Amino acid sequence: MRLLPLGDTAWTVEFGDRVDPALHGRVLGLLDALEKAKADEEFVGVVDLVPTFRSLTVCYDPSACDGARLGETLRNLAEKAGAARREGRHWHIPVCFDDDLAPDLADLAQAKGLTREAVIDLLTRTTFQVYMIGFMPGFPYMGGLPAELEMPRLSTPRQAVPARSLAVAGAMCAIYPWESPGGWRLLGRTPVPLFSAQNEASPSLLASGDEVRWRAIARSEFTELEAAAARGGLSRDSLLVKG
Amino acid sequence: MSDSGSIEVVETGLLNTVQDLGRPGLRKFGVGSAGAMDGFALAAANLMVGNPIGAAGIEVTTFPFRIRINARRRIAATGADARFVVGDQMLPPWWSIRVEPGTEIRFEAPRHGMRGYLAVAGGIAVAEVLGSRSTDLKAGFGGADGRMLERGQSLPLGSREGDCSAGWDCFGIAPPEKRMPLMPPLDVGDGTTVVRVLPAAEHGELTDEARTAFWTSEWQLSTSSNRVGYRLVGPALRLHRPIELLSHGILPGVIQLPPSGQPMIQMSDANTCGGYPKIGLVIGADLWRLAQVRLGRRIRFVEVSLAQALAARDELDAALAAIRRTTSRLLTKTGWPAN
Numbered sequence: 022m023r024l025l026p027l028g029d030t031a032w033t034v035e036f037g038d039r040v041d042p043a044l045h046g047r048v049l050g051l052l053d054a055l056e057k058a059k060a061d062e063e064f065v066g067v068v069d070l071v072p073t074f075r076s077l078t079v080c081y082d083p084s085a086c087d088g089a090r091l092g093e094t095l096r097n098l099a100e101k102a103g104a105a106r107r108e109g110r111h112w113h114i115p116v117c118f119d120d121d122l123a124p125d126l127a128d129l130a131q132a133k134g135l136t137r138e139a140v141i142d143l144l145t146r147t148t149f150q151v152y153m154i155g156f157m158p159g160f161p162y163m164g165g166l167p168a169e170l171e172m173p174r175l176s177t178p179r180q181a182v183p184a185r186s187l188a189v190a191g192a193m194c195a196i197y198p199w200e201s202p203g204g205w206r207l208l209g210r211t212p213v214p215l216f217s218a219q220n221e222a223s224p225s226l227l228a229s230g231d232e233v234r235w236r237a238i239a240r241s242e243f244t245e246l247e248a249a250a251a252r253g254g255l256s257r258d259s260l261l262v263k264g
Numbered sequence: 265m266s267d268s269g270s271i272e273v274v275e276t277g278l279l280n281t282v283q284d285l286g287r288p289g290l291r292k293f294g295v296g297s298a299g300a301m302d303g304f305a306l307a308a309a310n311l312m313v314g315n316p317i318g319a320a321g322i323e324v325t326t327f328p329f330r331i332r333i334n335a336r337r338r339i340a341a342t343g344a345d346a347r348f349v350v351g352d353q354m355l356p357p358w359w360s361i362r363v364e365p366g367t368e369i370r371f372e373a374p375r376h377g378m379r380g381y382l383a384v385a386g387g388i389a390v391a392e393v394l395g396s397r398s399t400d401l402k403a404g405f406g407g408a409d410g411r412m413l414e415r416g417q418s419l420p421l422g423s424r425e426g427d428c429s430a431g432w433d434c435f436g437i438a439p440p441e442k443r444m445p446l447m448p449p450l451d452v453g454d455g456t457t458v459v460r461v462l463p464a465a466e467h468g469e470l471t472d473e474a475r476t477a478f479w480t481s482e483w484q485l486s487t488s489s490n491r492v493g494y495r496l497v498g499p500a501l502r503l504h505r506p507i508e509l510l511s512h513g514i515l516p517g518v519i520q521l522p523p524s525g526q527p528m529i530q531m532s533d534a535n536t537c538g539g540y541p542k543i544g545l546v547i548g549a550d551l552w553r554l555a556q557v558r559l560g561r562r563i564r565f566v567e568v569s570l571a572q573a574l575a576a577r578d579e580l581d582a583a584l585a586a587i588r589r590t591t592s593r594l595l596t597k598t599g600w601p602a603n
Contacts, residue, residue, distance in 0.1 A: 025465040028545030029573040069289045071513030078513025154294040155537035158403045218393045218405045225293040
């Protein structure tokens with residue numbers, strides 16, 4: 022564990038340098054401990070907690086607290102919090118794999134010597150772990166992609182990846198919440214919005230520590246759900262796996 | 265909103281946006297803070313019209329910029345040394361003036377500095393998104409429909425507090441460089457702006473040669489710099505060994521070293537995470553000064569300690585507190601407009 026200063030407004034607690042569920046478990050353990058303790062006096066002035074694959078960045082307001090003391094408190098807590106593993110939420114997210122929504126699916130299948138259906142089967146049988154949200158609002162970096170589907174990014178990124186595209190690159194899987202430039206390979210599209218600026222408490226659908234499975238849907242259901250989402254009639258709760 | 269008044273954009277260019285002091289605390293959702301690049305200038309402009317420091321104003325990066333105001337309001341312009349023309353009257357920057365409905369306000373290209381700020385009493389009352397009125401251009405929300413301002417657009421004004429007819433019709437305050445003796449020189453004319461930097465996690469990975477070059481070179485601000493980040497042009501910096509890092513959380517002010525060896529500085533629209541090695545961090549108290557460096561001009565880094573960074577922050581807070589005291593007297597006419 023290393024405590025790295027990030028200027029006069031943040032500390033990064035680094036647990037290692039790999040993408041590894043056990044390492045990420047320690048990140049989540051510290052995140053949990055801090056969220057429970059955030060009302061305590063020693064954490065007054067903490068303004069944001071940013072989990073990544075292998076670290077937690079703690080942003081603070083230096084006029085509201087003593088940064089050096091906060092750093093020491095974080096170091097102690099990080100050592101104590103150990104490998105506590107919190108329970109994330111479990112999501113079932115519908116994805117349509119029609120060719121026009123999945124422009125790289127055929128190429129990836131061919132490159133890997135698989136059928137299109139075999140790729141979809143691998144994707145929908147896998148449980149993905151959300152490691153972190155970043156790059157753009159609501160963008161989830163997810164691990165767990167089967168090794169059979171690993172491929173590098175496109176050599177020439179697209180100027181505009183359509184919003185809500187399911188994408189893979191290397192060992193990672195993600196959904197682009199917004200239309201944006203991007204070099205990941207596009208294998209499908211979800212009708213579910215990944216970000217809602219109106220949801221003040223939780224604007225991002227997914228959070229670090231959540232688990233996600235894809236549910237293959239037909240075009241008709243995709244169109245229906247997309248229309249429901251557009252009029253605000255798609256509840257997040259309906260996507261959660263209970264129990 | 266007609267009862268509260270509005271302003272109309274008469275002439276604008278790229279990247280002029282509605283900004284307040286940003287939306288902190290949402291980086292875990294991938295949402296950057298956005299907000300005024302020169303937060304000090306916006307805060308001061310707000311105080312000069314009797315607003316809270318965090319009211320929304322307009323950040324002007326492309327000149328000329330013209331608006332028409334459809335209400336009797338006090339306005340103030342700060343930031344870059346833009347020629348600020350109200351009706352047919354030319355005013356220096358860091359002035360506050362009461363204007364009548366129908367008045368046209370024009371910002372001409374600044375002689376120094378990069379960004380001008382306009383505050384109007386009552387603030388720009390676009391809808392708050394996630395606790396802020398700042399425009400997030402990357403995600404496309406906040407401000408005026410998440411976009412840069414367009415000609416012909418009308419922006420609602422908030423209801424003003426207090427009595428508009430109190431206070432001096434027109435007053436100025438001293439610009440910030442006169443208030444902060446700890447601050448290194450600002451770019452005036454052809455000078456180089458010196459910004460204060462704390463070494464960051466991978467600073468020790470720079471070769472000896474690169475470390476010397478980092479601290480002694482004059483870095484030119486590339487013309488591809490923007491609100492997301494500044495790209496610097498200078499000697500290529502090398503590390504002892506190539507480092508590929510998994511992302512860490514990053515913030516405005518972080519200086520990263522991509523494989524090109526040319527440093528980048530994250531600014532107000534910074535990404536929330538990034539994997540390039542971090543060699544330094546521009547202290548919070550100097551981000552507003554960096555915001556005023558013009559594209560193509562030069563900057564130099566000077567290393568400071570954490571204690572110095574905190575002292576600089578205190579100095580900035582004290583300067584703002586002094587502006588608050590001065591303006592509250594001028595706005596109630598209990599003080600003289602001289603400063």
